[in-house]
Amino acid sequence: MTGNRIMSEIAAQPACWGRAAALAGRVRDALPARGERVAVVGCGTSLFMAQAYAALREDGGHGETDAFAASEMPPGRRYDRVLALTRSGTTTEVLDVLDRLGGTVRTTAITADPDTPVSKSAGRVIALEFADEESVVQTRFATTQLALLRAHLGEDLTAAIADAEAAVTDPLPPELLDAEQVTFLGRGWTVGIAREAALKMREAAGFWTEAYPAMEYRHGPISITGPGRAVWMFGGLPDGLAEQVAATGGTLCASAADPLADLIRAQRLAVARAEAAGLDPERPRHLTRSVILDADA
DSSP: OOOHHHHHHHHTHHHHHHHHHHHHGGGGGGSOOTTOOEEEEESTHHHHHHHHHHHHHHHTTSOOEEEEEGGGOOTTOOOSEEEEEOSSSOOHHHHHHHHHHTTTSEEEEEESOSSSTHHHHSSEEEEOGGGOOSSSSOOHHHHHHHHHHHHHTTOOOHHHHHHHHHHHHSOOOHHHHSOSEEEEEEOTTHHHHHHHHHHHHHHHHOOOEEEEEHHHHTTTGGGGOOTTEEEEEOSSOOTTHHHHHHHHTOEEEEOSSOHHHHHHHHHHHHHHHHHHTTOOTTSOTTOOSSOOOOTTO
16 A cells, blocks of 8 residues: 555645745635625535634634534525635535525635536635645645635744644654554634544544544543543643643643644644555545535435
8 A cells, every 4th residue: 555645745735835825815805805704614624624714714803704514504694705615626515505505695615626516606716726636535735725714814824834844754753653542632723623633544544533622622532541542732732731631641742833734744644544554545445535415315
């Protein structure tokens, strides 16, 4: 088994983020304006990127922002704009939302392939073709669309890109390569990052992971942590968490790097765990690149 293709896609992320940051100003009018009430929809990885963006946008004072799995988008809520995240541009649930809303609200889709049905369903399309990927498991497209949205919110991504360059090559901690189980944690916008890290481990490696808001971890999930198991925190540690994890006998992984860059290490860990288990991380079990539902099913 080989993960050469997915590793190349993972390694391309710093360059992709730089291109996304440069693009942000040119697509400003297609993205949510300050003060707009916004819903962001996606499926799988795109849902978790939507959750991260929604938290960043609200925390930055740009306006009320909700994130939904596309299949769970409430039909009666009013928004100024709906933003759809879809790598393939063919995901049934995303297209259903856009088609249902057509002509009633401004819609924008971010996709890797503009020559797909999403271009007919969305009012505006932003194509990140340079970040498209062949692997079923999303890596660089997911982070690049969030980099674009962060840049649109006014963030300077210079430090994040530098952290990403280091994350591509930094050695992975041996205790994570051997861990029996990993729990990923986040706060605010990094809750979405933690959920995405856990998804990568499940998709690529079929590995047991969980993800929670950091403050919720102590309300039950901490019981699963113990010797030979790990807790990975994205962003700053809440007071007392390090001591509580230490008391369980588990390993705590935390980094001062930008959380999106730290996600690259989790992607690499997923590939390493997959290959150690004799799995192909580019072709996960039971998954396809896009979920297209049969209308007659």
